[in-house]
Amino acid sequence: MSWLGTSHGATPFEDVLGLRPELLEGYRRFYGALWDQRRVPPRLLEIARLRVAWVHGCAAEAAISHRESEVTIAEREALARGQVASFHGLEATVLEVAEKMTHQHHSIADGEIATIRNALGEAATVALITGIALFDANCRLKLTFEVDVRTAVVDAPATAAGPIY
Amino acid sequence: MSTTPRISSAIPGQAAEFASVLRHAPELADAFFELYGQFWQRGLIDQPTKEITRIRNARVTDCGFCKRVRFAGARDRGLTEDRAALIEDGFEAHFDGRERAALVLTDAIIGVPAPLDADTRRALLEHYSPEQIAELGLGVGLFIALAKVLITLGLEPESMAVTVVPTPGS
Numbered sequence: 180m181s182w183l184g185t186s187h188g189a190t191p192f193e194d195v196l197g198l199r200p201e202l203l204e205g206y207r208r209f210y211g212a213l214w215d216q217r218r219v220p221p222r223l224l225e226i227a228r229l230r231v232a233w234v235h236g237c238a239a240e241a242a243i244s245h246r247e248s249e250v251t252i253a254e255r256e257a258l259a260r261g262q263v264a265s266f267h268g269l270e271a272t273v274l275e276v277a278e279k280m281t282h283q284h285h286s287i288a289d290g291e292i293a294t295i296r297n298a299l300g301e302a303a304t305v306a307l308i309t310g311i312a313l314f315d316a317n318c319r320l321k322l323t324f325e326v327d328v329r330t331a332v333v334d335a336p337a338t339a340a341g342p343i344y
Numbered sequence: 345m346s347t348t349p350r351i352s353s354a355i356p357g358q359a360a361e362f363a364s365v366l367r368h369a370p371e372l373a374d375a376f377f378e379l380y381g382q383f384w385q386r387g388l389i390d391q392p393t394k395e396i397t398r399i400r401n402a403r404v405t406d407c408g409f410c411k412r413v414r415f416a417g418a419r420d421r422g423l424t425e426d427r428a429a430l431i432e433d434g435f436e437a438h439f440d441g442r443e444r445a446a447l448v449l450t451d452a453i454i455g456v457p458a459p460l461d462a463d464t465r466r467a468l469l470e471h472y473s474p475e476q477i478a479e480l481g482l483g484v485g486l487f488i489a490l491a492k493v494l495i496t497l498g499l500e501p502e503s504m505a506v507t508v509v510p511t512p513g514s
Contacts, residue, residue, distance in 0.1 A: 182465055183477055183478060184474050195478055195481075196478060198474055198475045198479075199387075199388070199475055199478050199479045201382060201386065202379070202382065202383060202387075202478075205375070205378060205379035205382050205383075206379060206482065208375040208378070208379070209372065209375035209376050209379050212369075212371040212372050212375050213372065215371075216371050216372070218369060235457060237457075276496070280492055280496060282456075284405070284492045284495050285406065285495060287496050289346055289348070289350060289498070292350040292496065292497070292498070293350070296350070296351065301352060301354075301368050302354075302368040302369055304351060305351055305365060305366060305368040305369050305372070305497070306368075306369045306372060308496050308497060309366070309369070309372055309489070309493055311492075312488075312489035312490075312492040312493045312496070313489050315488070315489065315492065316485035316488055316489040317485070318457065319453045319454065319457040319485060320453065320457075320481050320485050322457040322458055323449075323452050323453050323457050323458070323459070323460060323481065324478075324481060325459050339375070
């Protein structure tokens with residue numbers, strides 16, 4: 180249990196965020212919309228989420244698996260070790276941007292965003308970059324507040340109706 | 345860093361800035377601005393305290409836009425520009441224990457995140473309830489995410505004076 184205590188939420192992260200129920204509801208609608216809206220292929224979101232989790236060493240985030248994204252166990256292990264050579268093209272660029280967004284956000288190049296934009300379009304690029312920024316923020320909060328690690332295979336890491344894993 | 349937008353405005357006739365670019369994904373834009381307004385207007389933490397954590401994040405994350413914006417609610421409640429200028433490294437000497445605890449939490453979240461040491465936890469819990477700390481934390485999470493979206497999408501201004509704007513949700 181987090182040192183902040185528990186609000187008896189549906190997940191360990193919601194135990195903490197649920198200390199402020201109105202804000203939890205709002206954050207569900209925001210972060211959940213990312214997973215509900217389907218602008219970005221779930222697999223892209225999932226590999227970015229896992230890479231960000233492992234850059235931060237955030238076991239609470241990495242313990243969650245998005246069933247539909249079809250990221251294999253071997254790929255999850257590769258992302259955990261930072262061995263991203265098995266990812267190519269757009270996926271490789273997304274992983275590079277995701278990694279930089281954790282601690283080197285000023286070093287992201289025009290060409291990297293152009294590669295994503297040309298492949299996905301502007302709306303999906305906005306959603307993807309917003310998503311990576313939220314993965315980063317979630318990991319930071321989970322580590323600072325010592326959110327419990329609970330392994331789960333889920334339909335989505337979040338939905339607007341909740342919960343947020 | 346880029347000061348050339350990497351994504352166009354989704355609103356015809358408007359410049360590419362955070363709100364007009366986020367509008368490409370209206371479900372995200374609507375949910376974000378509703379949440380952000382709620383955070384600023386109906387929270388358990390006063391606006392000046394939230395504002396110093398926002399400015400601290402802006403400076404450490406080096407978000408040119410965020411650094412130069414000031415929210416009117418905090419300004420009206422006494423957070424002057426002279427005071428805002430003190431939110432630099434070494435802030436510990438210039439803020440009281442309650443403000444210092446909020447700024448130390450901010451640095452912990454936006455630096456290399458890790459469990460807090462016992463003294464930092466104790467200082468936080470001396471000044472804030474768990475509900476207030478959760479609110480502060482979520483706010484800092486939103487600040488750093490917003491700053492990184494702005495920077496990554498090339499929405500940094502080339503130059504900008506310090507500008508007081510209405511507090512979100514007002």
